[in-house]
Amino acid sequence: MARLRIMSVSSFGGSFARLGPMRKPRFHGKLPGMTTSVTVLGLGYVGLPTAALLASRGLRVHGVDTSAAVRATLAAGRSHIAEADVEALLERALRAGLFTLHAEPPPADVFVIAVPTPLGPGHAPMLGHVLDAARALAPALRSGDLVLLESTSPIGTTARIAELLRGLRPELGEVHVAYGPERVLPGRILAELVENDRVAGGLTPEATRRAVAFYRLFVRGEVHATDAATAEMVKLSENAFRDVNIAFANELSLIAGRHELDVWRVIELANRHPRVNILKPGPGVGGHCIAVDPWFLAHGAPEAARLIPAARAVDAAKRAAVLEQASALCAAGERVICLGLAFKGDVDDLRESPALAIAAALAQRHPGLVVAVEPHLDAPPAGLEAPLLSLDAALELPGTLLVLTDHRVFARLPPAALAGRRIIDTRGIFRRPIVPHREENA
Ligand SMILES: NC(=O)c1ccc[n+]([C@@H]2O[C@H](COP(=O)([O-])OP(=O)(O)OC[C@H]3O[C@@H](n4cnc5c(N)ncnc54)[C@H](O)[C@@H]3O)[C@@H](O)[C@H]2O)c1
Missing domain, CATH: 3.40.50.720 (NAD(P)-binding Rossmann-like Domain)
Structure with missing residues (x-):
């Protein structure tokens, strides 16, 4: 089995090093050890710092955004969000060849969806971006992959994504779908991505296990396992x-x-x-x-x-x-x-x-x-x-x-x-x- 090389934060350098050394990932069985690549859909306040952080851990990260302007800015090593240390981490990830930008999602072990979920008329949640992202990643999916929704979403959205993917790729064996809500505070996003406790809930116990193991690659806080609908309601x-x-x-x-x-x-x-x-x-x-x-x-x-x-x-x-x-x-x-x-x-x-x-x-x-x-x-x-x-x-x-x-x-x-x-x-x-x-x- 290929061993994942985990770079410590300090080995990646930069002022972000003040977060200190990382906890070594805890591997459960063979699955988390096989996470070598991640595709992040949506490179805004949540997706970009997450992508840059994952690259700083030595993972190959494919960043996907529907905005050509966002992709161009990031490809030039500039952050389009004003957030401490993100640009420095982005630059290093690009230089190390660990972060690439795409209009369409490339295959990866884990897909993270971090796209907007605005309110529509009558205060109804608009899930268009989330469902578009799921449709876009479907062709790149392989059996055994993990799809992780991070967008703040109404209860039942994770199950809806799984159903959509099953409909689009019925020939695939198991695809694991989970929800991992984000609770970062703008201005402290990188630090909170690492330090905050997280909740991770899959549609199946195996999806939960994989989601928890994924977060343990970079989260120093506790990662609490639950089911997808509970995790959705926790965030709300x-x-x-x-x-x-x-x-x-x-x-x-x-x-x-x-x-x-x-x-x-x-x-x-x-x-x-x-x-x-x-x-x-x-x-x-x-x-x-x-x-x-x-x-x-x-x-x-x-x-x-x-x-x-x-x-x-x-x-x-x-x-x-x-x-x-x-x-x-x-x-x-x-x-x-x-x-x-x-x-x-x-x-x-x-x-x-x-x-x-x-x-x-x-x-x-x-x-x-x-x-x-x-x-x-x-x-x-x-x-x-x-x-x-x-x-x-x-x-x-x-x-x-x-x-x-x-x-x-x-x-x-x-x-x-x-x-x-x-x-x-x-x-x-x-x-x-x-x-x-x-x-x-x-
Ligand atoms: N910003 C925060 O502090 C914060 C905290 C917790 C949770 N959240 C939640 O995280 C989600 C993302 O929020 P954000 O603040 O990062 O949004 P954002 O607007 O900063 O960024 C979203 C990015 O997604 C891109 N996008 C839209 N549709 C896409 C698609 N189909 N495929 C790929 N890219 C697409 C947009 O171009 C944009 O660059 C939302 O559900 C939000 O509620 C945000």
């Missing part, structure tokens, strides 16, 4: 948990507003209870995961899902409340300076961003009275009809500060820069630290 539950709990904090902020109470103080004091941990309110949740994935759960069992759609409705209500509060000021002739457009602090990601949605709606209602500051952008994004100013230039102007994103550069503004301003601080970045209990009662 994680993001629905975040959404529901942030919605609770936002609902508290709306209630506190009615009573003219400081919700941040309320939450901080409630969290002094040993079994309470309320999350932070804000202008709403964003990003392509938390604002999207809960719908995948609700869509599959609409009659059973009551809290999840309610949380989504609270999110919409909180966005609307922030918009109305700022709009009332504009209606009285006040300029509003929107601080931040990204969906969360210190990232440039505008996807599903409540900050961008609120700023854009405000500017549309009150032309000429709204300006925006987003340090990660050079020009206003599509849909925002308002000038984009530097923070310094914006602070030269009179007007209310509407804090929509908790970028550190905003939180560090000196008190003098804020003096005499009206501030709507949806993120609580300017609030004073909690007053010790004794003083609170004084």
Whole structure:
């Protein structure tokens, strides 16, 4: 049997070496030892770092993307995603001849599907990219291969892929199909790919075994074996948990507003209870995961899902409340300076961003009275009809500060820069630290 040569991270070099030496893969029987090549379909935030990491372990990796522009950029050794260390790893993988780019999937021992799963009309999951990827890889499949879905998907998608493949390649013996959800945090993707615990679930015990063994090639966290449908629901539950709990904090902020109470103080004091941990309110949740994935759960069992759609409705209500509060000021002739457009602090990601949605709606209602500051952008994004100013230039102007994103550069503004301003601080970045209990009662 051919032995797989595993390069340690440090032997691959680069700043990524700080992740330290890798755990040696644990081989179970002959199968994982035979994994020498992987085809990764979809080279975005999940697929590209995964492909580069696999190549850094000495595996032959075929990267497949339907976008010719993405393939060309990557072939030139440049990363099209802003993610720490990925470009360095990509360059080395290309130089070592371990990473090649393709429009059509080449044969491999393992196929990883990491393509988008957006929401369609009526909050229905759109599985077109996933099914296209499965159709595209079918001609390259060989008996005994492992097909691993990583895209966030509704329960039952892995089984649907297996059925599709069986229909397209009925002559094949066994093909193992499994689900391995990804839970990386943008900005820390490479580190989290290695360090996070993972869940891997096959449609059969053998598919599960192979998926677990595959992840153990590069994951230092625990790899938890389960079945495919459970793994699908685990991923969706994680993001629905975040959404529901942030919605609770936002609902508290709306209630506190009615009573003219400081919700941040309320939450901080409630969290002094040993079994309470309320999350932070804000202008709403964003990003392509938390604002999207809960719908995948609700869509599959609409009659059973009551809290999840309610949380989504609270999110919409909180966005609307922030918009109305700022709009009332504009209606009285006040300029509003929107601080931040990204969906969360210190990232440039505008996807599903409540900050961008609120700023854009405000500017549309009150032309000429709204300006925006987003340090990660050079020009206003599509849909925002308002000038984009530097923070310094914006602070030269009179007007209310509407804090929509908790970028550190905003939180560090000196008190003098804020003096005499009206501030709507949806993120609580300017609030004073909690007053010790004794003083609170004084
Ligand atoms: N980005 C994250 O932090 C994150 C975290 C966890 C899970 N996920 C999930 O992972 C999946 C991928 O997300 P992403 O952020 O990497 O997406 P992305 O948009 O960054 O990249 C997807 C890539 O797939 C390509 N593509 C589309 N259809 C294809 C096809 N049929 N064959 C080959 N390539 C195709 C696109 O051109 C694109 O380059 C989604 O289901 C997402 O919800 C993402």
